[in-house]
Amino acid sequence: MIRIPFGTIAVTDRSKEIISEILDTKRLSTGKYVREFEKRFAALIGAEEAVAVSTGTDADALALAVLYDFGAVRGDEIIVPALSFVATGNAVLQAGFTPVFVDIDRKTLNIDVAKIEEAITKKTKAIMPVHLMGKPADMDSINRIAQQYGLYVIEDAAEAHGASYKGKNVGTLGDMAAYSLYVAHIITTIEGGIVVTNRTDFAEILRSLRSHGRACKCESCVLNTSSSYCPKRFSLGDKSDIRFIFERIGFSSKMNEIEAAVGIGALDVFNDVLKKRRENLYYLMDKFSRFEPYLTTIKKEPYEDIGPHALPIIIEEDSPFTRNQLVDFMEKNGIDTRSLFQSMPTQCPGFAFLKAKASGFPNAEYIGNNGLHVGVHQDLGLKECDYILDTIQIFLKKNT
Numbered sequence: 001m002i003r004i005p006f007g008t009i010a011v012t013d014r015s016k017e018i019i020s021e022i023l024d025t026k027r028l029s030t031g032k033y034v035r036e037f038e039k040r041f042a043a044l045i046g047a048e049e050a051v052a053v054s055t056g057t058d059a060d061a062l063a064l065a066v067l068y069d070f071g072a073v074r075g076d077e078i079i080v081p082a083l084s085f086v087a088t089g090n091a092v093l094q095a096g097f098t099p100v101f102v103d104i105d106r107k108t109l110n111i112d113v114a115k116i117e118e119a120i121t122k123k124t125k126a127i128m129p130v131h132l133m134g135k136p137a138d139m140d141s142i143n144r145i146a147q148q149y150g151l152y153v154i155e156d157a158a159e160a161h162g163a164s165y166k167g168k169n170v171g172t173l174g175d176m177a178a179y180s181l182y183v184a185h186i187i188t189t190i191e192g193g194i195v196v197t198n199r200t201d202f203a204e205i206l207r208s209l210r211s212h213g214r215a216c217k218c219e220s221c222v223l224n225t226s227s228s229y230c231p232k233r234f235s236l237g238d239k240s241d242i243r244f245i246f247e248r249i250g251f252s253s254k255m256n257e258i259e260a261a262v263g264i265g266a267l268d269v270f271n272d273v274l275k276k277r278r279e280n281l282y283y284l285m286d287k288f289s290r291f292e293p294y295l296t297t298i299k300k301e302p303y304e305d306i307g308p309h310a311l312p313i314i315i316e317e318d319s320p321f322t323r324n325q326l327v328d329f330m331e332k333n334g335i336d337t338r339s340l341f342q343s344m345p346t347q348c349p350g351f352a353f354l355k356a357k358a359s360g361f362p363n364a365e366y367i368g369n370n371g372l373h374v375g376v377h378q379d380l381g382l383k384e385c386d387y388i389l390d391t392i393q394i395f396l397k398k399n400t
C-alpha cells in the first residue's frame with residue numbers, strides 16, 4: 001500500500017536561514033520579510049500591491065471591509081457561490097455583510113453566472129466568485145454583470161495559486177483578490193493570507209484594517225523594523241499619535257516574520273512546485289474519463305490553466321455506491337480524502353439563521369453529498385497518481 005497524504009510543505013534552506021536570523025535579531029512581528037514577501041507575491045501575480053494578513057479567511061474579510069470606505073454599510077449584501085469552503089461565507093459575515101448565495105454550475109463547481117442577476121438587490125455591493133479547486137470562475141460574465149450594476153468584484157483565489165484565464169493571471173481579474181497561504185496551498189506561510197490589488201488606496205486601507213484600523217498606512221512600520229523615530233507619527237497639527245487614531249473598525253491580522261520567511265522559500269520554489277502539481281493534476285484528469293459514467297471530474301478549457309490545488313471527484317447519479325463508501329475504500333488504501341465542501345446556506349448549520357430555502361441550491365447540495373477531493377502535491381509522482389487511479393478502478397470493479 002502506498003500512503004498518499006493530502007498535502008505537503010517544503011521549508012527551504014533559505015527560509016531556515018531567515019528564520020534563524022529573525023530569531024537572533026528578535027525582529028519577529030511584521031517587518032522587512034513580510035514586506036519582501038508581499039512585493040514578490042504581487043510581482044508573481046502581476047498586481048501593483050499585496051497586503052499580507054493572518055489567514056485566507058481574513059484576506060477575504062479585509063478585502064470586503066475595504067468597501068466601507070466606499071459607501072458600503074453594515075448589512076449590505078455580497079453575492080457568493082453556495083458551494084465553497086465555509087470560510088468564504090464566514091468571512092462575509094465576519095466583515096459585517098450578509099452573504100447572498102447563488103447556486104453553482106455542476107460542471108465547473110463555480111458560481112452559475114446565469115443566476116447572479118436575480119440575486120442582486122439595492123443592497124448588493126460586490127460579487128465574490130470563488131475559483132474552486134483552482135478552476136477559474138467565468139470572470140468575463142461576472143465582470144460584465146458587475147459593471148452593469150456598479151458592483152465590486154473580489155476574487156476568492158484561496159485555491160487558485162498559479163491559475164490563469166484568457167491570458168491573464170487569476171488574481172488580476174477583479175478589484176481585489178484574496179489568497180489563502182495555509183499549509184494546504186501551493187504558496188504557504190503555514191497560516192496566512194494575502195490580498196492583491198492594483199489600487200494603492202485599497203492597499204493603504206488594507207494595511208490600516210489589518211492593524212486595528214489605525215491611521216497608519218506605511219508599507220512597513222519603522223517602529224517594527226528598526227525602532228527608529230517615526231517622522232509621520234506626530235505629524236498632525238495637534239501632534240496626536242497617529243498609531244492611536246483608529247479611522248475604521250479594524251481587525252488584528254498581521255503576518256509575522258517567521259511566516260513570511262516560510263513564504264519567501266515557497267516563492268523561490270514556486271515554478272517547480274507548480275509544474276509538478278500541474279503534471280499530476282492534468283495526468284489524473286486526462287485518465288479520469290475511464291471512470292464515466294460513475295465518476296467525473298472538472299475539465300480544462302483551452303483558454304484557462306487550472307491552479308493545481310487538488311483533484312475533485314464527483315459521484316454521478318447512476319452510481320450504485322455512495323461517496324462515503326468510496327471515501328472509506330480510498331482511506332483504507334492509504335489515500336487521504338477531503339469532502340468537496342457543502343452548500344453553505346443549506347448544509348452548514350451555522351448559516352441556518354439566514355433562512356435559505358432547503359434544496360434551493362440543488363447543484364451545491366449535490367456536490368455536498370457526492371463530492372470529494374484528493375491531493376496532487378509535489379511529493380507525488382506518476383507512480384502515486386497511477387496508484388490513485390488503480391485504487392479507484394478496483395473499487396469500481398467491486399461495486400458496479
Ligand SMILES: Cc1ncc(COP(=O)(O)O)c(C=O)c1O
Nearest residue numbers: 055056057085087088158180182
Ligand atoms: C475557497 C477558500 N476560501 C477561503 C479559505 C480560507 O483560508 P484559510 O484557511 O487560510 O483561512 C479557504 C481555505 O483553504 C478556501 O478554500
